[in-house]
Amino acid sequence: MLLIRCPYCEQERPEVEFSFAHQAHKPRPEEAGEPLDDHAWARWVYYQKNIKGVAHERWNHAGGCRKFFNVVRDTVTSEIIATYRSGETPPVEESRVEGEALSFDYEQAEG
Amino acid sequence: MAVQPAKKQRFNALALFRNALSYHQNWEQQWRSPAPLDAYDVIIVGGGGHGLATAYYLAKEHGITNIAVLEKGWIGGGNTGRNTTIVRSNYLWDESAAMYEHAMKLWEGLTQELNYNVMFSQRGVLNLAHNMTDVRDTQRRVNANRLNGIDSIYLDAKGVKKVVPGIDLRGGGRYPVLGASYQPRGGTARHDAVAWGYARKCDEMGVHIIQNCKVTGFDIEGGVVKGVQTTKGRIGAKKVGLVPAGHSSVLASMAGFRLPVESHPLQALVSEPIKPTIHNVVMSNAVHAYISQSDKGELVIGAGVDQYISYGQRGSQHLAEETLVAICELFPQYKRMKMLRQWGGIVDVCPDASPILTSTPVGNMYLNCGWGTGGFKATPGSGHAFAAHIAKGEPTALTAPFALSRFETGFLIDEHGAAAVAH
Numbered sequence: 001m002l003l004i005r006c007p008y009c010e011q012e013r014p015e016v017e018f019s020f021a022h023q024a025h026k027p028r029p030e031e032a033g034e035p036l037d038d039h040a041w042a043r044w045v046y047y048q049k050n051i052k053g054v055a056h057e058r059w060n061h062a063g064g065c066r067k068f069f070n071v072v073r074d075t076v077t078s079e080i081i082a083t084y085r086s087g088e089t090p091p092v093e094e095s096r097v098e099g100e101a102l103s104f105d106y107e108q109a110e111g
Numbered sequence: 112m113a114v115q116p117a118k119k120q121r122f123n124a125l126a127l128f129r130n131a132l133s134y135h136q137n138w139e140q141q142w143r144s145p146a147p148l149d150a151y152d153v154i155i156v157g158g159g160g161h162g163l164a165t166a167y168y169l170a171k172e173h174g175i176t177n178i179a180v181l182e183k184g185w186i187g188g189g190n191t192g193r194n195t196t197i198v199r200s201n202y203l204w205d206e207s208a209a210m211y212e213h214a215m216k217l218w219e220g221l222t223q224e225l226n227y228n229v230m231f232s233q234r235g236v237l238n239l240a241h242n243m244t245d246v247r248d249t250q251r252r253v254n255a256n257r258l259n260g261i262d263s264i265y266l267d268a269k270g271v272k273k274v275v276p277g278i279d280l281r282g283g284g285r286y287p288v289l290g291a292s293y294q295p296r297g298g299t300a301r302h303d304a305v306a307w308g309y310a311r312k313c314d315e316m317g318v319h320i321i322q323n324c325k326v327t328g329f330d331i332e333g334g335v336v337k338g339v340q341t342t343k344g345r346i347g348a349k350k351v352g353l354v355p356a357g358h359s360s361v362l363a364s365m366a367g368f369r370l371p372v373e374s375h376p377l378q379a380l381v382s383e384p385i386k387p388t389i390h391n392v393v394m395s396n397a398v399h400a401y402i403s404q405s406d407k408g409e410l411v412i413g414a415g416v417d418q419y420i421s422y423g424q425r426g427s428q429h430l431a432e433e434t435l436v437a438i439c440e441l442f443p444q445y446k447r448m449k450m451l452r453q454w455g456g457i458v459d460v461c462p463d464a465s466p467i468l469t470s471t472p473v474g475n476m477y478l479n480c481g482w483g484t485g486g487f488k489a490t491p492g493s494g495h496a497f498a499a500h501i502a503k504g505e506p507t508a509l510t511a512p513f514a515l516s517r518f519e520t521g522f523l524i525d526e527h528g529a530a531a532v533a534h
């Protein structure tokens with residue numbers, strides 16, 4: 001079980017108090033300056049970076065203060081590198097042990 | 112250089128006897144380990160059951176034998192060799208019912224077809240209902256199954272007890288059993304044998320099985336794939352089929368596109384071996400537990416998925432614990448059992464709990480992934496359907512509903528109810 005430090009409660013608490021809330025820093029299409037069409041919407045709702053390596057994630061302290069915050073975590077070792085409040089700049093960049101960083105979120109033709 | 116087929120000896124009682132005379136030292140190699148050629152007609156990335164089955168049906172049904180299956184570890188070492196081996200086809204929606212029932216029909220003849228004992232045992236599968244919502248959902252699914260010609264029966268609590276005498280219908284007071292869906296044709300199969308059986312037949316038809324060969328990138332020219340970069344060098348290909356399960360996002364990113372999947376650990380565990388006590392497969396979606404007994408006597412138990420993304424191939428302890436609590440409430444006789452082994456696999460889960468079988472934004476590159484927590488049962492059907500898709504270069508009736516485009520059109524195939532592990 002992970003031990004996660006909630007940046008609002010400023011305490012390390014067991015994972016069962018938290019829910020994973022997927023990829024962090026994911027702009028809505030209009031925030032990214034994209035037209036709000038089916039394509040961009042599908043990208044925003046369903047598509048994930050699903051990084052193998054160091055990733056920025058959202059978590060919710062569901063069994064505590066109920067606030068959303070962000071976590072920098074290694075998805076291979078599960079090591080939690082940092083946690084920080086929503087709206088703050090990530091203290092550590094994302095990186096991959098395998099796979100490529102893609103610069104775009106909303107492009108790509110369809111299969 | 113052409114790819115050489117090589118006829119295999121048949122496995123039968125006579126062969127067993129003959130080989131006994133030489134103390135089983137002279138069985139022929141099941142598949143060869145050739146060095147990769149410069150190029151192939153089709154490269155399959157991922158030597159799990161689905162990848163090997165795809166290669167097999169490409170060779171057998173579409174006459175394409177100049178194929179390599181590239182596996183970064185050993186064949187079947189991914190989820191194929193890590194699952195709890197449950198096979199059933201009682202999914203809710205027409206598209207999934209078609210796919211899983213297609214697989215079920217192939218399972219029924221697979222041992223004979225491959226001349227390899229995949230130990231397919233149609234011992235029956237029950238999915239328990241613990242509350243009125245479960246009961247209504249289960250009855251609805253049973254009715255949908257029957258409309259699709261799938262053998263699905265609704266059992267009330269008494270009916271469950273008749274089929275599974277060891278169950279405590281009170282569920283320890285916590286998980287009362289009100290009923291279940293029952294598919295008599297469902298059951299289990301020997302997972303490793305599925306990989307080995309397909310690999311052996313592939314090798315017989317001249318398909319190259321290349322292990323310890325990791326794909327690290329793609330050669331894409333003008334939006335069309337021309338080859339793959341691997342730890343054994345560059346290999347050219349006219350077509351590439353990706354079947355990498357948990358690593359689907361990683362491979363897609365190398366080809367320049369993203370996927371709507373997340374990779375999570377899913378774990379299983381087995382007990383010490385005991386006498387035959389449970390004769391079918393019992394699953395409970397609501398309490399995250401499923402159980403069957405292997406021929407060796409071990410109870411084979413599946414737990415839930417970890418909530419977070421992980422490529423660590425290891426599940427957390429507290430999930431196993433929750434599952435065992437539920438198992439002990441449903442089967443009090445197992446309370447003193449010791450667990451022997453626990454392991455995890457990485458499953459790539461789609462938002463609608465249905466797989467992706469699709470053409471991709473890259474020309475001549477095809478993708479079969481997203482089977483998540485429940486793709487073992489589909490192995491032959493998935494391979495068969497995906498082979499047809501690759502050979503034709505376009506969707507078939509079976510694969511079309513599972514295209515990536517469903518996330519834009521909104522035609523999702525929501526199988527969270529039937530997929531048996533909530534994610």
Ligand SMILES: Cc1cc2nc3c(=O)[nH]c(=O)nc-3n(C[C@H](O)[C@H](O)[C@H](O)COP(=O)(O)OP(=O)(O)OC[C@H]3O[C@@H](n4cnc5c(N)ncnc54)[C@H](O)[C@@H]3O)c2cc1C
Nearest residue numbers: 157159160161183189190191194195197326456486487488
């Ligand atoms: C614990 C557990 C229990 C399960 N229980 C069931 C069950 O009871 N019933 C059921 O139907 N399903 C079950 N499943 C799901 C099922 O195991 C999978 O859906 C299915 O086996 C997927 O098969 P596959 O061939 O696509 O994947 P895999 O067998 O994982 O094969 C993919 C292969 O691709 C290889 N690969 C990845 N990246 C690369 C690369 N870059 N280069 C080369 N090769 C690469 C991997 O090494 C791997 O061998 C379970 C899964 C787990 C983990």
Ligand SMILES: [Zn+2]
Nearest residue numbers: 006009061065
């Ligand atoms: Zn908090």
